[in-house]
Amino acid sequence: MADDVLRLEQVRKSYNVGRPTESEILHGIDLALGRGEFAALIGPSGSGKSTLLNIMGLLDRPTSGRLFVDGQDTSALDDRALTRLRGRSIGFVFQHHLLITAFTALENVMMPMLVERGFPDDAMKERALELLTGLGLEQWQHHLANALSGGQQQRVAVARALAMKPALVLADEPTGNLDTKSAEGVFEMMREVNRKSGTSFLIVTHSLEIARGCDRTIELVDGQIVASGTAPTAA
Amino acid sequence: MNRWMPFEWIAALRFLREGRMQTLFIIAGVSVGIAVIVFMSALLTGLQANLTKRVLSSQSHVTLQPRDEIARPLRLDGEDLELAIVQMPLQRVRSIDQWQGLVRVLQDDPAIVAVSPVAAGSALAVRGDATRSVSIVGIEPDSYFRIVRLPDNIAAGTVRLSSQDIVIGTELARYLGIGVGDRLTLTSGVRTSGALTVTAIFDLGSRPVNERYVYIPLRTAQSLLDLIGCVTSIELTIADVYAAETVARRLQTMTGAAAYSWIATNAQFFSAVQAQSLSSGVIRLFVALSVALGIASVLVVSVIQRSKDIGILRAMGTSRGQTLRIFLIQGALIGLIGAVVGSALGAGGLLVFHDHVRQADGSELIPLVLERSLFVAAALLATLTGVLAAMAPALRASRLDPVVAIRG
Numbered sequence: 305m306a307d308d309v310l311r312l313e314q315v316r317k318s319y320n321v322g323r324p325t326e327s328e329i330l331h332g333i334d335l336a337l338g339r340g341e342f343a344a345l346i347g348p349s350g351s352g353k354s355t356l357l358n359i360m361g362l363l364d365r366p367t368s369g370r371l372f373v374d375g376q377d378t379s380a381l382d383d384r385a386l387t388r389l390r391g392r393s394i395g396f397v398f399q400h401h402l403l404i405t406a407f408t409a410l411e412n413v414m415m416p417m418l419v420e421r422g423f424p425d426d427a428m429k430e431r432a433l434e435l436l437t438g439l440g441l442e443q444w445q446h447h448l449a450n451a452l453s454g455g456q457q458q459r460v461a462v463a464r465a466l467a468m469k470p471a472l473v474l475a476d477e478p479t480g481n482l483d484t485k486s487a488e489g490v491f492e493m494m495r496e497v498n499r500k501s502g503t504s505f506l507i508v509t510h511s512l513e514i515a516r517g518c519d520r521t522i523e524l525v526d527g528q529i530v531a532s533g534t535a536p537t538a539a
Numbered sequence: 540m541n542r543w544m545p546f547e548w549i550a551a552l553r554f555l556r557e558g559r560m561q562t563l564f565i566i567a568g569v570s571v572g573i574a575v576i577v578f579m580s581a582l583l584t585g586l587q588a589n590l591t592k593r594v595l596s597s598q599s600h601v602t603l604q605p606r607d608e609i610a611r612p613l614r615l616d617g618e619d620l621e622l623a624i625v626q627m628p629l630q631r632v633r634s635i636d637q638w639q640g641l642v643r644v645l646q647d648d649p650a651i652v653a654v655s656p657v658a659a660g661s662a663l664a665v666r667g668d669a670t671r672s673v674s675i676v677g678i679e680p681d682s683y684f685r686i687v688r689l690p691d692n693i694a695a696g697t698v699r700l701s702s703q704d705i706v707i708g709t710e711l712a713r714y715l716g717i718g719v720g721d722r723l724t725l726t727s728g729v730r731t732s733g734a735l736t737v738t739a740i741f742d743l744g745s746r747p748v749n750e751r752y753v754y755i756p757l758r759t760a761q762s763l764l765d766l767i768g769c770v771t772s773i774e775l776t777i778a779d780v781y782a783a784e785t786v787a788r789r790l791q792t793m794t795g796a797a798a799y800s801w802i803a804t805n806a807q808f809f810s811a812v813q814a815q816s817l818s819s820g821v822i823r824l825f826v827a828l829s830v831a832l833g834i835a836s837v838l839v840v841s842v843i844q845r846s847k848d849i850g851i852l853r854a855m856g857t858s859r860g861q862t863l864r865i866f867l868i869q870g871a872l873i874g875l876i877g878a879v880v881g882s883a884l885g886a887g888g889l890l891v892f893h894d895h896v897r898q899a900d901g902s903e904l905i906p907l908v909l910e911r912s913l914f915v916a917a918a919l920l921a922t923l924t925g926v927l928a929a930m931a932p933a934l935r936a937s938r939l940d941p942v943v944a945i946r947g
């Protein structure tokens with residue numbers, strides 16, 4: 305238990321609380337993700353995957369229930385503390401809006417470190433370059449983000465998610481906008497990072513291929529976890 | 540990325556640079572606004588300095604005169620009035636009592652810079668067949684020229700006032716058809732002077748003054764006006780021109796003489812200047828307001844356009860405070876850059892205006908006053924305006940829900 309990067313206890317989420325349109329999207333989620341785990345989160349559209357991921361990533365708060373990130377109980381934390389914990393412990397990869405277009409690839413990777421430390425320094429530049437090189441992206445380091453293809457951008461985004469050496473990377477349909485070949489490339493890259501550095505990954509996906517490539521598959525249907533085993537269920 | 544530059548500044552600059560068109564247009568807009576403000580402010584300062592200078596070139600700051608003789612109702616013993624209607628007594632030419640002692644007291648007053656006694660009255664200037672009524676100003680040149688800078692306003696000749704000399708204005712010289720070295724006589728009704736030599740002709744920038752005033756030595760004036768040993772006024776220059784009214788009131792109580800400040804004698808001029816300042820102030824305020832609204836609207840749009848970037852930054856651990864600052868800095872930079880460009884435009888406009896808008900004789904209409912303080916104030920105010928204008932958009936950015944921003 306102590307080595308869980310993430311633990312949810314009876315997490316519920318309702319939208320429009322107190323209004324006639326109030327509806328509960330997540331119905332008491334219990335889930336733990338171990339250090340070094342590489343898991344897929346699957347489920348039909350509208351089942352609450354993104355909602356769950358945003359709660360796990362401290363971007364959103366559960367309506368009730370408890371959430372532990374890196375062993376720390378988050379229910380008592382204020383916005384400031386949540387922001388800091390998020391910056392240090394969690395890396396994000398999103399489906400859309402992958403990079404900040406006003407910056408180069410290298411600068412995008414430096415960004416989480418810059419946000420935390422306040423001023424740029426050589427160490428963060430080295431770290432960013434090391435990440436890009438390690439992922440075979442060094443030739444794009446000086447390109448502005450929107451000069452890169454979607455697949456290239458998403459790989460840089462993975463590098464950025466790793467900048468702070470987070471315990472956990474949350475990826476919401478990271479390959480959803482990519483062609484099969486680019487998608488494969490991005491996925492392979494994440495797998496390799498996981499093998500090499502032991503960073504935990506939770507990847508929301510619609511692709512059975514990707515789900516099969518993961519060590520564990522968690523299935524969410526109508527806001528409830530229906531399967532949380534180690535083998536992907538056949539479609 | 541510069542090592543000395545904090546994250547918020549880096550992000551603010553990059554966002555401004557990436558939104559090139561928006562940034563250029565809003566900076567241009569701010570610049571035009573600042574240029575108008577700088578131009579109007581400098582022009583107004585110049586205009587007022589000019590008007591003040593003109594008024595004060597032939598006038599002292601404060602004048603002390605004998606009190607008017609007051610008509611007292613005739614009383615019988617007790618309170619009963621004998622005559623209800625009284626006539627003002629004829630105002631004779633009178634002297635200030637014990638003026639020598641008073642001059643010494645005034646010279647020691649810290650608020651007073653220069654003191655000069657004057658014997659003034661009216662007379663006729665005669666030159667052959669031509670006569671002209673004039674105002675005689677009998678002065679002690681040394682002290683008087685510290686109050687009215689006659690030697691600085693000479694059109695011809697050199698100011699010299701020995702007992703048989705006279706200095707007249709350009710208009711009078713023209714009427715009488717005389718120049719430097721020519722002679723004329725003055726007759727006061729009481730006495731007639733000997734022949735006086737014109738040593739200089741002045742131009743104090745005011746037609747009535749140039750036409751009517753003649754300057755002669757105090758003693759000559761005293762004998763001509765039958766005022767031996769007397770002066771009709773004491774003229775003063777004080778340290779703070781605009782405190783003249785306060786000083787005048789104090790002196791009036793202190794000396795018992797009547798004291799008139801240049802502010803009171805030019806009340807109309809002052810209300811005109813005030814009206815001008817007020818209307819120009821209102822215009823500048825509205826220009827500043829539209830500058831602020833322009834900055835605010837551009838940043839509001841920018842926050843909407845950048846909501847995804849903001850969401851990603853927030854997901855990466857950027858705090859609300861950092862997000863707020865990124866947009867406040869953008870406002871400040873737009874204001875500051877606009878102020879620098881606008882000040883240059885405004886100063887350029889003033890130079891062009893100064894060179895091309897001239898009086899009929901080609902002399903400057905309004906002096907060019909380009910004070911550093913004006914530009915510093917413009918830069919500070921524009922930067923502050925930028926920050927204030929950015930407040931609403933920046934708050935909006937900082938309160939953006941990252942979940943909504945990223946989903947969008």
Ligand SMILES: Nc1ncnc2c1ncn2[C@@H]1O[C@H](COP(=O)(O)OP(=O)(O)O)[C@@H](O)[C@H]1O
Nearest residue numbers: 319320329347348349350351352353354355356
């Ligand atoms: N801000 C919100 N307000 C109301 N309903 C929402 C909001 N966000 C998501 N939902 C609803 O929650 C449900 C789950 O959405 P989501 O977590 O995005 O599902 P998934 O990612 O699995 O497709 C959907 O029915 C969606 O309409």
Ligand SMILES: [Mg+2]
Nearest residue numbers: 353354355476
């Ligand atoms: Mg989703």
